[in-house]
Amino acid sequence: MKMRKSILAIAALALLALISIPAYANITSRTWLGTTYSGRDNYYNRDVFAYKTGTTAILAVTVRNTEGTTINLTKVWVTFDWGKSYTSVQVNATTGKITLRNNELRVIFINFTVPDVSVASNLYTHSYTITANFTGGVPPYTMFGDDFAVYSQDQADAMNLAMIIDSFPTTSWQSAQARILSNKADNETATAQRYYREGDFGLAKARYNAALNYLNQAWDAEDSYLTMLQDLQIQQTQAQIRSLDAMTSFFNGLSTMWVLFGIGWVLLGIGYIIKYLRAKRPEAPAA
Numbered sequence: 001m002k003m004r005k006s007i008l009a010i011a012a013l014a015l016l017a018l019i020s021i022p023a024y025a026n027i028t029s030r031t032w033l034g035t036t037y038s039g040r041d042n043y044y045n046r047d048v049f050a051y052k053t054g055t056t057a058i059l060a061v062t063v064r065n066t067e068g069t070t071i072n073l074t075k076v077w078v079t080f081d082w083g084k085s086y087t088s089v090q091v092n093a094t095t096g097k098i099t100l101r102n103n104e105l106r107v108i109f110i111n112f113t114v115p116d117v118s119v120a121s122n123l124y125t126h127s128y129t130i131t132a133n134f135t136g137g138v139p140p141y142t143m144f145g146d147d148f149a150v151y152s153q154d155q156a157d158a159m160n161l162a163m164i165i166d167s168f169p170t171t172s173w174q175s176a177q178a179r180i181l182s183n184k185a186d187n188e189t190a191t192a193q194r195y196y197r198e199g200d201f202g203l204a205k206a207r208y209n210a211a212l213n214y215l216n217q218a219w220d221a222e223d224s225y226l227t228m229l230q231d232l233q234i235q236q237t238q239a240q241i242r243s244l245d246a247m248t249s250f251f252n253g254l255s256t257m258w259v260l261f262g263i264g265w266v267l268l269g270i271g272y273i274i275k276y277l278r279a280k281r282p283e284a285p286a287a
Contacts, residue, residue, distance in 0.1 A: 027130055027143040028105070033058040036151055037159045042197050044125050050149035051114040052156035053122075059110040061088075063132050063141060065100035073098040075133040076108045080148070082120045086112035097135065108132075120150040123199065154201040158192065161208035165189060168215060175225035181218035185211045 032038065032049035034056065041048045051057045059078055065071050074097045077087040088110045091098045100106055120126060127146035134140070151159065165185075173179040192207030 027061055027132055027141045028064045029062040030130055030143055031060040033060055036156050041149065043199055044149060048125055048147050048149040050151050052151045052153065053114050053116050055114050057112055057114050061108045061110065061130055062105060063108060064105050065102055067138060068102055070099060070101050071138050072135040073100055073132060074135055076110065078110055078128050078130045080128045081126050086110050114150055117150055117152050122150050122152045122155055125149050152201060154205050158196055158201050158205040158208055161205065161212055165208065165212055165215060173222055175222045178218040178222040178225065181214050181221060185214035185218060188214060
């Protein structure tokens with residue numbers, strides 16, 4: 001009986017907790033647009049949304065109203081750990097509010113210039129909080145992230161070179177020179193990756209650049225080799241055709257010769273027959 005009362009008490013507390021939770025949705029999603037790079041970064045050892053310093057970052061924030069009634073969106077902004085906030089020009093004190101009906105979605109954009117690495121370091125990823133404010137006592141919607149990266153020039157260049165190298169198709173080299181150059185490119189790429197993981201982005205950029213040069217040379221060598229091989233195959237095919245033509249002409253001439261030779265024997269035989277018949281013809285009696 002005592003246990004049953006305890007279970008009922010726990011259930012009552014859980015129900016009370018559910019009732020006390022505000023029935024509003026958070027910011028449903030955020031998307032970083034126009035990134036310098038997005039994906040796995042081996043220096044940070046995680047997925048990032050990265051922008052090169054000085055470029056424009058674009059954040060798309062999706063807000064959804066689930067209050068059960070119409071509400072007014074008054075401001076959307078993002079605050080970073082380097083102490084700077086950036087506000088959307090779509091909705092603020094100057095441009096005015098946006099009305100959202102119940103269950104309505106709205107995408108709000110925030111644009112800002114990515115600061116220098118002296119302000120926002122490129123040695124670690126940055127955290128940020130996205131906030132949406134409303135009127136009428138509706139609590140703010142918030143979303144937290146910690147995957148924003150600021151790239152230096154060398155870091156951005158190194159990552160761009162790495163992506164170009166990764167975009168090359170894999171192939172089985174037929175040229176020995178191409179295979180040698182490809183191996184050199186692989187060695188340079190591996191070295192560049194090690195420098196990048198260690199945070200030496202200048203050396204990583206130089207090694208990636210060397211790898212790309214070797215890879216381009218490998219493709220040029222393969223192209224020259226395949227072109228030469230194709231020319232040799234064409235020449236061989238043409239020689240075989242000429243040989244067949246000559247053999248055909250020879251046999252055609254040989255056939256004609258045998259035909260003529262046969263005709264000559266036939267004519268010769270006819271001549272002998274006529275001579276033989278003449279020899280057998282009886283002589284006329286003397287007068």
